[in-house]
Amino acid sequence: MFNSFKYNRTLKIVWGLSLVSLILIILSTYIMFSDKKEVERQAAEVVAAKSQRASVFAEELKPVFTNPKKLLIESIKVNINLGPVSVAEDGSLDVPKNWNEGGWYRKASKPGEEGNLIINAHYDDNYGRPAAFWSLNKVKEGELVKVIDAFGKTYTYKVTETFYLDIKDPNRLDIFDSVDGISHITLITCGGVWDPRYGTYNKRFVVKGDLYVPGEYAGREGEEAEGENVKSENVENT
Template sequence: MSRSTPVSFDIASIKASGSLIAVGLNADGSVQVPADYKQAGWYQKGPAPGEQGSAVILGHVDSYQGEGVFFLLKKVKPGDMIDVKRADNKTAHFKVTDVRMYEKTGFPDQLVFGPRGGATLQVVTCGGEFNQTTKSYMSNVVVFSSLDSVT
């Protein structure tokens, strides 16, 4: 598929859906996440969902205010579908291939953001143990998927 801005996503198996905003990099080189815990973001410095390469969508698991956009992401299973509607009125349908958790100190940047062959989509949120001192999770949940079809 050619490049087109993704506008919304749907993960029916966990009843997660919503609009997408573009995110980039923070001043320290880390990847931005949406300020709103109920909003998902597409990493615009990488491929768009459906393009060759690794597209990435990020969002919060929760906040002190409640459940975040990807609160149930860790419950996604291989074979589940992730649909991404794009500005060109096409929908890219991705089939989940794997769900993994990585400690933030050993996060596999290249595996998540680097090319993995074909058109892939990784969805990332926080998970694992919550550190009360730093007020953040110690790990990230990553859902890996590959383009299955386009409508």
């Protein structure tokens, strides 16, 4: 005879085991899902920490640029010390106090730095004798210009163009612009003919160049740049 009691008991056991299995499956799935979320969270924290450390190191590893100390143009045998200059009261760029030195504009870019490194020097002195940039107008496109900074590091620029610029040219200040993210150099001296009305030459000779070698240590040249002492002289006009 059919034993309903035994059947019901067996059925309850089967249902109980099925329910336990289902609970175990759900619990395992939940644990796996939670573990995955935790792993993803921990991985995200690791990535964020690495990114933060990388940004800190990136700040510390940024190149440091400093003041130029010496200018060398081998093609015209120029080897001069550099000192800072500012803007004069009339808005023009000041000139060095020494006929045989160059001046770098203190608010312009440093050697190797993005922007425009601006250096000027005298063409001649008050008696018409050659000064620091007497031969600058002989520089040719493609020639190299070297600048040694205060760390003794050399930055090399390749000349890209040379030209004369009228002192009354309304766009004359455009030569100082630099918006392309490259390190440039601009060298300036007097040119043209003497204009007694203004007490200066009627043109400026300009040499422009782009950074050619990112930087190499100057060695002996840098040491000599620091060791040279040149007597300063007062200047009335460029």
